[in-house]
Amino acid sequence: MSNPTNRSYTAEHEWVLVEGDVATIGITAYAAEKLGDVVFVDLPKVGTSTTYMKICGEIESTKSVGELYAPLDGEVVEINDVVVSAPETVNTDPFGAGWLIKVKFTALPELMTAEEYAALTGEG
């Protein structure tokens, strides 16, 4: 699956889609594929503050545990209840319905472009 170009990426395999002062965050198709079937998602509560590159959640597959790193400083304003009740959505639609959290950010760090991220994962 190609990485949408309308968003930014982190080296920890998150994608960040900015709309106004809110960023929607998920994990990439590459990360979902590497994890295997996602069976449990532990997301921060609404109102939690996030710190750039600090762990703010966990994504568990049958085989392993992936950590969700906050790609920016801010506050969680929404979590995706769909992936909480149906974690497999992270695998089936990582860039869409499988989004994880929305963060109202205070600063926007410099992240990777789709092209840079594809180079990182060897897809480029």
Added chain:
Amino acid sequence: MPQTPLHAEHARLGASFTDFGGWDMPVRYSSDLAEHEAVRTNAGVFDISHMAEIFVQGQGSAVFLDYSLVGQASLIENGKAKYSLICNADGGIIDDLIVYRLADESFLVIANAGNRDAVVAALKSRAIELGFFGVEDKSDDYALLAIQGPNATKILQGITDTDLTKLPYYSIGTGIVSGVEAYLCRTGYTGEDGFEVLFSARDAIKVFNALIEAGAIPCGLASRDTLRLEAGMPLYGHELNLEVNPYEAGFGKVVRLDRDDFIGRSALLDLSARTPTRKLVGLVGEGKRAARADYLLFADSESTVQIGIITSGALSPTLGYPVAMGYLETELSDIGNTVSVDIRGTRLLMTIVKLPFYKRSK
């Protein structure tokens, strides 16, 4: 990294690969859960050609194996198989094995891929002690496929003339599978009915594809691991290692002490007379968070004194709740007891249950 003769086929089928026992093996083709379910409800085929095939043949084979393993190979009937262990002089487990008796003085020993060198070295040095020369590591010559699941018999029967109804559990026969000479074994590592088929590595692609065409779903090692865990079967490097003895692992019955000398006998005799300080147990939890290998166990949620460790764990795909195996101090290991597991900083309760977690309905 070594590859099986089917590596290119796995890649063609879209597999992801992982290092297992030093081999580049398919971890999944599409979905761990779908492959797991295929084995529980239909039939899956696993490439397990990485496993070691050691033939023990010629005059003195039975005596040699009796001396080298903790079980008594000479008691196995021709055409039957038995689970066994090879231990060191201290009673530590070098590997767990399946021993098949092909004829009076002809045996096939299947060992784990990661232990191939250790097992072959141990067998050869024990052979020298006895002046026996019939140990031959033929792992590179063979492909090994496991066909597992309720439809395994139907699928395999479609491509072999051997009457599989005449091949009971834990037995071995020979026959032609998809035009290829093979050993057919009714054994497996999934908790389902099924077969392991051993044949020339040259024919690996032909037989593998014939099985897929006949309806077997290609399954990777991720599903194999959750399947064996649900079935309460140990995995070397997790439940078993050189520091674990058979009594701790619950395999006291595999050790036949009522006979003459064999490697590890005096240590195992001592160990059998004592209550082991720790025991392998099955644990179940609630919710969806799995206790995984190396997580620590405590008596209760407040305690900081470690009483055990998880050796394997997952959210059981079949049962829907977390299951795990682990070692626990013996006095705390009674069925029904609860323990607290540290899941990356969060404590969760787990209850000790009898293994296996899953048993197929017959």
